[in-house]
Amino acid sequence: MSATIDLDESGRLAHRRTMLAMEKRFGGGLLLTGVWYWTSIIFASIVIAVLQSRFSVLEGGTLQYVLGSTRWFLFTMGMILVAVTLPLHLASGGTRSSFVAGLFRSALYVGLANGIMAAALVTAEGLTWNALGWDWQFRQGLVPGGSFIVDAASETLVLATYILIGTLLPAGFQRLGAWGGSFWILALLAIALFVDWSVHSGYIFGWDPLVGAGTARTLLGLGGGVLAVAVTAFAVDRFYRDMPLRPALG
Amino acid sequence: MFDGPEPIYVQIAAWIRAQVLSGELGEEEQVMSTTQFATTFRINPATAAKAFSGLVEEGLLYKRRGLGMFVAPGAREKLLADHRQRYFAEVLDPALAQADILDIPVGDIIDYVLGRAPRSGAGVAKKEK
Amino acid sequence: MSLDPFGARLDDVAVRYSTSWRVTQQGTFSKATGGIALDGATSLFPAGAITGLLGRNGAGKTTLLSLLAGFRRPTAGTVRVGPEGSEQDPFENPAIVSGVQLVREAGDVLTDEKVSATLKHYAAARPRWDSDYADRLLDLFELDVRKTPSALSRGKRSALGATIGLAARAPLTIFDEVYLGMDAPTRYAFYDELLKDYAEHPRTIILSSHLVEESERLFEHVVVVDRGRILLAEPADDMRGRGTSLTGNADAVARLAAGHRLLHRQELGPTAMVTVEGPLTDEEAAEAADSGVAIGSVPLQDLFVHLTSTTARKESER
Incomplete structure (x- = not known):
């Protein structure tokens, strides 16, 4: 009788403990590599700015050329880290459920940290360009004319979606086989395109033809981003919640 | 070990x-x-x-x-007593049974035990007959 | 927080693998062919005992252990793991799997990060992890935590697995062929540590092995698996009593062996040496003594080999 109660209690503690350990591995790993990533991004954009100002007229800023790589960087890192983390997580006494919970939380806070970073850089670039009297605009990526918060929120949603999509790619091959996995990539690509299209309205064509520019567009755009995160999160849950581990040979 | x-x-x-x-x-x-x-x-x-x-x-x-x-x-005493008892069953009984098979007269065995010279020739010699 | 040792039980368990793609530790894909790994497996792993899981390569040991650790679900049958009296299905059961430490041959470590990163993760995830003990074991096995597991020799990687398994202090601790690549002194150091820590921190331990000779004295209980089936699951002493060796005149030996299942037979001219299943009856023992046939016991290793060898199968199928 008391043993059962003990088990329930230790089950809750174990869920939390292993989820946090997983987050530290996965989310922590993403954040740490993010430090290197942002260092090189800032360096690259400064180099581009300096070169452009030397040889030609600066058109609108340089971050727009480099910022789009964040999502692919996180997508790739997510794909690599998830393959290593799942066996480790299960071997250290975690469940798939606490693994998935750790994945969601990691995707959100890593997305948020990088989203804030992107928005801060964009804001800083705008201020610098204005101070130097250059013409500044941001053509790619973020919602045009958005505030810092909208910028950060939209980038967060895109990045969280891409991280989760990264974790879904190997899972697709494992669960659906070679052919299924290949078609699965197309489905993931569709989600990726959708979140970009929705959140970064104005980039490609966005919501503008439907609702025009304004608050409605921003809300619809972000809403689409939330939907994309929710859909990928649902897929992650479905794919990982009963994922078997085959006897590892390598 | x-x-x-x-x-x-x-x-x-x-x-x-x-x-x-x-x-x-x-x-x-x-x-x-x-x-x-x-x-x-x-x-x-x-x-x-x-x-x-x-x-x-x-x-x-x-x-x-x-x-x-x-x-x-009293463990040692108990073991000693036990081993003494088992000595007859486990050591002496088979030896006497073997003597029976070999036709060694009981007298020879008693003599041997008492350390006296065998009366009717050595037990070994008898076995060879 | 301390939990009682976990017991484990399989009831009529089958596992069939389908052909599928999987992701290796290196992040590449490889095709895995399917097949039957376990079939009608019923067995008990008593709580608080050290059990030897014996079987040849590919017999189904690793699959069986994956079930106990909740790494996968059986295709059919039930698996129960937990403190005696409240065993539960381990799959996706946080209370149970957090109390099961399966050390697999592959290691389940971060191959390309420092050993210390792997240990840090286990320390964070495992509720009863003992860091001081882990440090002592690293010293004992001469493991450099600044190296990456991929840079370690096979033996050192196994020692890392041994360290994780012992320091986790899980109520059910499972070592799957943990000795691979270890040299003899390291293996014995591992056995000694295992016994010492088991005595100080009672728990259930399962050691899978196909090298029975040097580890058989550690076992209180044995489970023998062969081609996906459980051949036997019983106290180690019972298994030792399963075999009798008879050596002597070939005819006398043949007469004595007639009533028993023959496990192994070897003839050297007029002398025969056979291993039969089961102990002899008192009458048979007396008959053996009369006809000059020597009765001996059979080492667990030999019994294991006889029971799982292809010739033994043919003999029994006859």
Whole structure:
């Protein structure tokens, strides 16, 4: 009788403990590599700015050329880290459920940290360009004319979606086989395109033809981003919640 | 150690009995714990425990709560008595049975035991006939 | 927080693998062919005992252990793991799997990060992890935590697995062929540590092995698995009593062996040495003594080999 109660209690503690350990591995790993990533991004954009100002007229800023790589960087890192983390997580006494919970939380806070970073850089670039009297605009990526918060929120949603999509790619091959996995990539690509299209309205064509520019567009755009995160999160849950581990040979 | 053909717990019990019998393990003296046994001889502690519980049943060891296993008072006497009794059944009986097969007269055996010269020729010579 | 040792039970368990793609530790894909790994497996792993899981390569040991650790679900049958009296299905059961430490041959470590990163993760995830003990074991096995597991020798990687398994202090601790690549002194150091820590921190331990000789004395219980089936699951002493060797005149030996299942037979001219299943009856023992046939016991290793060898199968199928 008391043993059962003990088990329930230790089950809750174990869920939390292993989820946090997983987050530290996965989310922590993403954040740490993010430090290197942002260092090189800032360096690259400064180099581009300096070169452009030397040889030609600066058109609108340089971050727009480099910022789009964040999502692919996180997508790739997510794909690599998830393959290593799942066996480790299960071997250290975690469940798939606490693994998935750790994945969601990691995707959100890593997305948020990088989203804030992107928005801060964009804001800083705008201020610098204005101070130097250059013409500044941001053509790619973020919602045009958005505030810092909208910028950060939209980038967060895109990045969280891409991280989760990264974790879904190997899972697709494992669960659906070679052919299924290949078609699965197309489905993931569709989600990726959708979140970009929705959140970064104005980039490609966005919501503008439907609702025009304004608050409605921003809300619809972000809403689409939330939907994309929710859909990928649902897929992650479905794919990982009963994922078997085959006897590892390598 | 304990590499014989019998089960290991039987060998452990025999080893402790031999130690008590030879006086190496005195009465009221503490016996190695199952853990010490396990780590010293690289065996499962349950195997050592099984040997101990057998010896407790025989009355050779007793358990002091929280302290461990000790040699019971009178354990050596008990072993001696037991071995004396078994000497006849296990050692002498087969020897006499063999003598029967070899047609050695009981008198010769008694003479031999008493250290007297055999009266009707050596037992060995008789066997060859 | 301390939990009682976990017991484990399989009831009529089958595992069939389907052909599928999987992701290796290196992040590449490889095709895995399917097949039956376990079939009608019923067995008990008693709580608080050290059990030897014996079987040849590919017999189904690793699959069986994956079930106990909740790494996968059986295709059919039930798996129960937990403190005696409240065993539960381990799959996706946080209370149970957090109390099961399966050390697999592959290691389940971060191959390309420092050993210390792997240990940090286990320390964070495992509720009863003992860091001081882990440090002592690293010293004992001469493991450099600044190296990456991929840079370690096979033996050192196994020692890392041994360290994780012992320091986790899980109520059910499972070592799957943990000794691979270890040299003899390291293996014995591992056995000694295992026994010492088991005595100080009672728990259930399962050691899978196909090298029975040097580890058989550690076992209180044995489970023998062969071609996906459980051949036997019983106290180690019972298994030792399963075999009797008879050596002597070939005719006399043949007469004595007639009533028993023959496990192994070897003839040297007029002398025969056979291993039969089961102990002899008193009458048979007396008959053996009369006809000069020597009765001996059979080491667990030999019994294991006889029971799982292809010739033994043919003999029994006859």
